[in-house]
Amino acid sequence: MTGGTAVDRPPIRHNDYSPLDPPPLGGWDPELSVSVVIPAHGGQHRLDLTLAALAAQTYPASLMEVIVVDDGSDPPLRLPEIVPSNTRIVPSAPGGWGIAHALNTGAAVADGRIIQRLDADMVVWREHIEALARWHHLTDYLVTIGAKRFVEDPPLSPAQLHERVRAGSLEEVFDLSKALPSSTEQTIFRTDGLRNSRNPYHVCTGPTVSMRRETFHAVGGIDPGVLRGEDTEFAYRLATHGVVFVPDMAARAVHLGIPAQRRDRQRAVRAVAPYLAHRVPLRRDLRKDGGRRWLVPYVEVVMHVGAVEETGEERVRAAVSAALEGSVADVLVTLVAPWSRLPEGRRPVLGDPSFELRLLREHFSHDERIRLADEVSPTPGPTPFRYTGPVSVPLGRDSLERMIAAVQDDRSGLLVVDLGDEGQATLERAEALGRARLLGADDVVTSIKATHGVRHGDQAEFWPVRPAPRPQPSPRPQAGKPLPAQSGRAERQGGKAECQGGRTAPSTPRLPSPSSGLSAPPRSWRARLRSAIRTFRAG
Known part of the structure; x- marks a missing residue:
């Protein structure tokens, strides 16, 4: 029992408040107003x-x-x-x-x-x-x-x-x-x-x-x-x-x-739906409209790009595109760098010491799906999940989807993925981060392990290697007809004839070289007309 300023904060697992033992009604002395x-x-x-x-x-x-x-x-x-x-x-x-x-x-x-x-x-x-x-x-x-x-x-x-x-x-x-x-x-x-x-x-x-x-x-x-x-x-x-x-x-x-829900349930449900669709991302059933942007995103993707000179502008842009084009479309990308410390005023544009960072700012500052921040916020809430990973390992098309499914499966508060030499990627649950903050935890990971659990995985589980496409067998040619691939190749090569199985696919022949010994192909009607005029004049 606490009163005044002293507060006991036991690390409750998920929502299992069983460790708390409330006093019996009438058998205690209240202190809080x-x-x-x-x-x-x-x-x-x-x-x-x-x-x-x-x-x-x-x-x-x-x-x-x-x-x-x-x-x-x-x-x-x-x-x-x-x-x-x-x-x-x-x-x-x-x-x-x-x-x-x-x-x-x-x-x-x-x-x-x-x-x-x-x-x-x-x-x-x-x-x-x-x-x-x-x-x-x-x-x-x-x-x-x-x-x-x-x-x-x-x-x-x-x-x-x-x-x-x-x-x-x-x-x-x-x-x-x-x-x-x-x-x-x-x-x-x-x-x-x-x-x-x-x-x-x-x-x-x-x-x-x-x-x-x-x-x-x-x-x-x-x-x-x-x-x-x-x-x-x-x-x-x-x-x-x-x-x-x-x-x-x-x-x-x-x-x-x-209640109103019992008097006209359909209308009551419809009245609530747009408010919750925009503000409660976990209501996936309310976000079925394709191509939409919602007030509160489902996932925040965090990338640190402060050392852009080492990372490279093209690499950052590719990583951002991968995050926005994945199977989880409801995403906000946060690029972390010292944006506010970029000096303003007159400066050499091409010789600017912050040239690379300024280019990135101009690339992304007008896209509502991308946020530029000097530092990471303590929690992504009300966004329910936050992914953090290196720019050098762009998200696969369904990496986020796989990671969210994993933490939803066992209700873990943190997923840590080993990326080998590139470090690691994490997916945090806002609820677990919020709990750690409320508990005043010095070690956030240890706190999350106690209240929600920490899951570990490797890159292959969430960035699966796609098998190379199997070669397709060549189709058997029909008499007098070119193969489709060969026909296209013949057009690109100026009409080269191809022989398959003793049959010649008709095409426009190439001009022979002077040493080939072959007779010249028929000339155009203009060439034949000019030759006839010269012969007439000569006679």
Whole structure:
């Protein structure tokens, strides 16, 4: 249990948080403050029920504040009679609208060490906030997810609901056996509480989620440009940041009303698809349009070209082309060199000491698929993978595809490929790099080995040698017809006749040499006409 500044950061393997041992509900003393941020647009009655339930929480009232962000409600929202002691309404910040914008507004003014998102139509059990917050007292790189089911609005006033929550008797109000289950809960149970999940961010879908405040801000908050699926996109960025997702089914809640996905699933799915296609590269099913460029690439390819005088301009250009023309087209190439230190102003163009580097900059600075950087960023996130390799070994057409398949197969965080005398190439998983950074690892490779695993391979596995094409047998000639290859060769050689098997392929004969002893070929009609005129004049 940690509080204050001391934080224990155990190296959790993938998403298996089993080493963490949360305290029993009611059997511990909380220390971290919690800010419950509720984005709301209209729906005053449901908001009243949400606040009435929050007013009956087991988490200490002195450590909890509630911030309702009014996202342009008409009429404006008001605080009802029954609310937690430290509750306020703030308007959504100017210049934007929507759930993401409202959440960012609330997080910006939150004082709590933990930020708890809660929808304005959620009714939570009395231990809900405590159940999620207890995990954040263990370590600081977790995202906790509460349970939820969908029900119709209860025939209760906020005061009546408040009493039921405080008494721990909400089961008498909501018949959970008839409630509509959440698909996320089904995934949680199927993957042993997300311990075995390959992509646990999939179930981090909004209505009740909590994390440390610094974690929320470290990934830039929620993208206000995403109007549908903003919770999934945010969770994906949290995943590449290296967090661990912990669902706690003791944090029970019901969602009032049937979700939009159930009312019109096809339209809801279509509304989300373009937002996630551009921002979540792991959703390969959404990136099937050929020839497209996406906001967040699938792979970053890093090449160090600072010693271009030794490497050679043509070699760099060939390596870049190989990266962009491979079977994985969704690529961003980063060329690392001291670009910003190139002096500007008047200089001898041909005698410039940085002549080679300037040529490269001009070659690539106008291509949106290529980025010029002075140094490598600590992590490629939100791009999920980063390849780094020498310019002297250009990527094969399917090298990236093979490498990604390898790390996806065993979920390793780092692949190291031995390239012999040319050194090595690596493929890093952003999630693993992010985890190493969150753990404060001095040795990144050792950290990744502990949390995700390191895989090794050789060049032949990912740069396979293509077999030489087998020679094709020569076709048998037909009488009176030239062979196709010979016909083409005869045309290129000015009509040389070829003999095969005693048969002569017709062609235009060459002029004989003077010593050949052969008669001259027939002359053209102009030559014959001129000869006849000379003969007539001579006679």
